[in-house]
Amino acid sequence: MRKNALFLLSVLIIAGVVLAACQPAAETTSEPAISDDASMASETTAEETVPTEFPRNETIYVSGAAWGPASTWNPFQPGSLANTTGTIGFVYEFLYAFDPQTGELTPWLAESGTWADDTTFDVTLRSGLTWTDGEPLTAEDVAFTFELGKQYAALWFSPMWEYVESVTALSDTEVEFKLSSDPLYQEFENNLYNVPIVPKHLWENMSEEDITVGVNENPIGSGAYKYLTNSEDRNIWVRSEEWWGNDVFGVPAPKYIVDIRTSSNNVALGMVLKGEIDLSNNFLPGVAEMADKGYVKTYYAEAPYMLSANTAVLFLNTTLKPLDDAAFRRALAFAIDVPSIVNVAYAQLVKAASPSGLLPVLDKYVDQDVMAELGYYFDTAQAKQMLADAGYVDIDGDGFVETPDGEKIELQVTCPSGWTDWMAAIDIIASSAQAAGINLKSAYPDYGAWNTELQGGTFNMTLNNWASMSNTPWTLYNLLFRHPIQDQMQSGNFGRYDNPEIFNLVDALARIPMSDEEGMKEACSAIQTAMLTDMPMIPLWYNGLWAQYSTSTWTNWPDENSASPTLPTTWSGYWQLGGLQTLINLELVGE
Amino acid sequence: MKRYFLRKILIYLLTFFLAVTIDWLIPRFMPGDPIRNMLTRVSVSSNATAIQMMYDYYSHLFGLDLPVWQQYFNFWKSLLQGDLGISTYLFPTPVTKVLARAVPYDVFLLVPSILLSWYAGNKFGAFAARSKKLDNTLSPLGYILNATPYMWLGILLAWFFGIVLGIFPIAGAYSFSLQPNLSLKFIGSVLHHWFLPFASIFLVEFGGQAIGMRNMIIYELEADYSHYLGTLGAPKKLIRKYAFRNAILPQITGLALKLGVIVAGALVTEVVFSYPGIGYLLLAAIQNQDYFLIQGCFLFIIIGVLIANFTIDIIYILIDPRTRMGMTGETA
Secondary structure: OHHHHHHHHHHHHHHHHHHHHHOOOOOOOOOOOOHHHHHHOOOEOOOOOOOOEOOHHHEEEEEOOOOOOOOOOOOOOOHHHHOOOEEEEEEEEOOEEEEOOOOEEEEOOEEEEEEEEOOEEEEEEOOOOEOOOOOEOOHHHHHHHHHHHHHOOOOOOHHHHHOEEEEEEOOOOEEEEEEOOOOOHHHHHHHHOOOOEOOHHHHOOOOHHHHHHOOOOOOOOOOOEEEEEEEOOEEEEEEOOOOHHHOOOOOOOOOEEEEEOOOOHHHHHHHHHOOOOOEEOOOOOOHHHHHHOOOOEOOOOOOOOOOEEEEEEEEEOOOOOOOOOHHHHHHHHHHOOHHHHHHHHOOOOOEEOOOOOOOHHHHHHOOHHHHHHHOOOOOHHHHHHHHHHOOOEOOOOOOOOEOOOOOEOOEEEEOOOOOHHHHHHHHHHHHHHHHOOOOEEEEOOOHHHHHHHHHHOOOOEEEEOOOEOOOOOHHHHHHHOOOOOOOOOOOOOOOOOOOHHHHHHHHHHHOOOOOOHHHHHHHHHHHHHHHHHHOOEEEEEEEEOOOEEOOOOEEOOOOOOOOOOOOOOOOOOOHHHOHHHHHHHOEEOOO | OHHHHHHHHHHHHHHHHHHHHHHHHHHHHOOOOHHHHHHHOOOOOOOHHHHHHHHHHHHHHOOOOOOHHHHHHHHHHHHHOOOOOEOOOOOOOEHHHHHHHHHHHHHHHHHHHHHHHHHHHHHHHHHHOOOHHHHHHHHHHHHHHHHOOHHHHHHHHHHHHHHHOOOOOOOOOOOOOEOOOOOHHHHHHHHHHHHHHHHHHHHHHHHHHHHHHHHHHHHHHOOHHHHHHHHOOOOHHHHHHHHHHHHHHHHHHHHHHHHHHHHHHHHHHHHHOOOOOHHHHHHHHHHOOOHHHHHHHHHHHHHHHHHHHHHHHHHHHHHOHHHHHHHHHHHO
């Protein structure tokens, strides 16, 4: 008998340990009590009943935006962390949208906006705006949202309060932005289409913690879609039939959006081929061949197939020898075999970048005279000559040059492990640099280790592409020449390039009003001259706005022949760049 | 019996303690800083003071600002309270919640495939050992299956049945057009999605078990007691029955030893089929240096393997009279 009791006891102990591991954490968590919010989370929204089945002709299946289970619906958390594309754009909306194809800001919640004088921007909201809980969306909400940035330094848009003096609701539909005498116009206009407006009546009583890092389960916004439910590998959105924009912009065609997280890009490719995913925004190597054979559709019917989304820039650690020498850096720029990166590593899915680094949509800010004079191109012989001219010669006969002081050069170029396209690209960078006599090897640390090296400045050379599509060239230059130089560089200038002259030029650009196109061009030209002379980093190619779509269920996708093409993307932060309009334009096959 | 179990439990507790300690230690050897990774995209345009503030806040929140010994101590303290911390990669979701969502899928995949492959593999192996002809035709199949990497077989099955024939789905645990509900359609969809990942684990294990059993049976049939039974005129069926009962014992031990490998194989299979268990989570957690989620995933594996081993220990007592005899001998 005692034997059995002991046996039972031991089983119970172990079962207890397992159950403890599986149960949600006890509510007695230590401070700060963030976990409480998360454990309270329910799986579905209260008001919307979830149907057991989503009819194919009312549902669009997309992938490529989420990289893990959904964890937050806080619009102030960036999409890359949230894994829920649509929290900003579907649920929470902006004053403006930006059309990257035309380069114009277009009114969204705003009906119009005018500069009363150099430092006063008046926005008139559309009439009849409502939150999905039925409350009206007014100028008070807009003022409240922007003021959150003044209150909480942890919110990403809080730096704008260095030059914003006040945001005031003059009436239900009129908001006045009062700027200081020295405003950063470029950033200000960028924020007009990036700061999501939240409802004051629900957010004013929330704690700082809830506002800055809270989960915000069951988000109440004003937009075209409502959050419906999620599970481990999918997020589901349902169209808001009462959306104020249905009369203004049109009704989005799919009633349901099922955003699928696949474990690898291959799975996404298989699902597109089977017609189970309508729009995949994954990077699928070899999709060019699929497009040529007509299995999938892409934006361009031929190379580069994809629109350009951001610039892959080779950052050089300018604090290290010999990367502190401009002559060496310029020679390196000529040594890199970009054509092979485009044709081999990417199989023609990307375009080589302009030496200015600016995306094609910002072409008008590229000074072609400067590019002709100072631009670089792949030419091994010239790179060798430039190295020799600068005193870099091979002394010990190992095939690689030494510094003018006679020291050996050993450099490493990195990218995160598993990013196969970048891994292939840095292999080409390394081998083409070797061909020019530079001892450069490639290495692929884990993402975490790579990121720590990037921000801490302990890398030699590495790739980065964190400036996304924008209304202003300042976004890219703010990444490239971020200043002041600090121990940890989190958002740009990873190579710690310290040149007050360029910093001043970038600061000057930030202060030019968007309406002064000539002034912006002039400022950009000066930046480009300084940048290409000193070559502190090397823009190489444009990463694509990866998009391949199936026309088995939905059609009328944007492509190069569309009259007013929109962006075929579901990435977070792109809904206000035309992503939502793409959904509105879709049509069911056979109707 | 009592001493046997006391000793076993002590060994299991010690193993648990060591395994969990290693589980805590390993992620911390990874180069890089999890908080910096987490903050990377949060604070693209925040100023330096705000970033430092957030860094300190999160370090404190995750207890990473404490001395290492204190972190280790706190880890055990909260573990015993059932708190595995907060995931940095899926911030601010608690690890227990992440696991609670994912682990059922792993159990659903692992338990049937292990049990069925063990049962079917042994039956098949015993069957194959009956005659030279069967042995020559069937055994190579077992060798090939056993030597197949889980991932490779998974990709092959997904490609052939999922894409070429198109009769099985290649992603998800149930159709992306369905919501969980108690209908035949939903249950059918769950089974439909489960089948291929199940099959790829099942087949590899099946091959391994079949070879093992076949070898054991041939060995037992050559043993003295079998020949003795034969000379006594016992029917072949009876001899094979005795051989089978003797051969099954090492097979059970073998299963216990292989459990870790099978779990690892299942995690890879989940990634191939985009099946929502902890396979993909663990991969992502490692890439993002999410200490807490890595710990949680491995804890699940550790506990699972230990429980399975313990169960096997108990089964052993039930089916092997020698173990029982030994124990009564000890206590007598």
